[in-house]
Amino acid sequence: MSVTLLVGTIKGAFVIRSNSDRTAWELEDLIFKGWKVTAATRAVDGTFFIGTASDIYGPAIQRSTDLKQWEQVKRGPQFDESLGRKLNQIWFISTKGDTYYAGADEAGLFQSRDGGNTWKAVNGLNDHDTRPGWRPGAGGLCAHAFLRDPSNPDRMWCGISAVGVFRTDDGGATWSPKNSGVQVIIPDENNSEIGYCVHALTHDPENPDVIWQQNHRGMYRTTDGGDHWESIQNGLPSTFGFPLERDPHTGSLFCFPQESDEFRVPVDGKCRVYRSHDNGDSWHPLGTGLPKKGFYGSVLRGAMAVDELASCGVYFGTTSGTMHMSKDCGDTWITFDEVFPRILCVSAFISSEID
Amino acid sequence: MVTSGQRYFKVKGDTIAEAFHNLFESFPQLRIHILDESDSIRQHILVYADDSDIRWTEGLSTPITDCQELTVIQAVSGG
Structure with missing residues (x-):
C-alpha cells in the first residue's frame, strides 16, 4: 500500500509518494509554489483541503479532488471587519463530521455546513468572555488544535496557544476553559482559567475523553475530557515540544521533545522521536536511522503525521527542511533524499484512495 | 487561480474603490487577496493608476476615468 505525503512548507507544498511497501519515496509534484501551505486534510468524500497563506496576498482555503487541480x-x-481582528493563517481544517471546522491565527474557529464552500465564525469561542485576556505566544495567537467526539457531535475541544484548551458540549454555542492541572505559562491578572500554552492535542476516538496534550510546560493526559490533567513526563528528556500523534491501531503515541522554549532544538542535537506504548505512562526514544548528532532542526506542531495503516507509518518534517519516514511504528527510519524549505505541516494519505 | 488565469480586466468605476468593487463582483474570491479586513489595500500590495502610486494620491478614493490603466503589483522588497 503506497502512501502520499503532502509536505507543506513556507514556499509551497511538496507531494511525495512511496512505493507499495513504503521503502522508497519520490517527489511527485510541487503545488502552490511560493505560497505557505499551512494545513492539509481530506474529507470523507475524498476532497482534499489545504490552507494557503502569503505575506502579500493573505490566507485562503483551497480544495481539490486529485491534489492537482485546485x-x-x-x-x-x-472575521467581521468591525472586530478589528486579522486573519493571518489557517492552522487546521477538520472534515471528520458533517460540519467542517477550521482554526486560524488570529485566534478564531470557523465552521462550514456546506462541504467547505462557505465558512462562518464560531462566535461562542471567538468572542469568549476571556478573550480580552488572550495574549499571543511566540507562534502567534492561534487556534491550532481541534478534537471532536465521534459519538457526540456537540462535544468538541479546541486548543489556543498561550490561552489553553476549551471544550463545548452544546455544538459550539458555549465553551469552557479546561486547563485544571496544567502549569500556567502567562498568568492573566483577571482570569486564572487562561494563560495555558497548549501545543498539540490527540485523543482516542473510541474513548474520546482520554486526551493527551503536548504543552509548553510538558506532556499531559486527561481521562475525563479535560476536567483534570496530569503530568506524564516519565522518560521524556524535556518538557518542551510541539507535535503529538497517535496510531489508532496500537494506541502508540509519538512526540518530538525539544530543548526548552528558549532554544527549541532537539535535546543534545539528537534527532529523536519519543514513543509511548502505554498511553503515556512511559516514553522511549526512537533513533534508528535518524541523525544521531549535530541535528538542530525542530519539528513544528503540524509537521508530524501517521498514516493509519496496520503497520503504522510515522512521518515528520523539520524546520531545516528534512523529511523522515518510518513504516514500522517508529522502530526504524529513513530520510528523504531532497531537502525542502522550512516544513510547516505534514499530512499522510493512502495513495490507493487518491488514484 | 481565482481568475482562472486571467490577468487583464476591463472594469468600470468613478474611483479605484468602485473599480475594485466591480472587479470583485466577477471574481469574488480575489477580494481577500487585494483588500484586508478593514477594506484597505493589503500592506504589501501596490496599486498604480497609470504611473501614479495611489498611496500618494487619494488611495482607494482616487477618481479615475474610463481610459485609465490600473496596475496591481506585489511589493517584493527588503531582505
Missing part, C-alpha cells in the same frame, strides 16, 4: 473555496474564514 480551487479556492467560495467564502473562506473571515
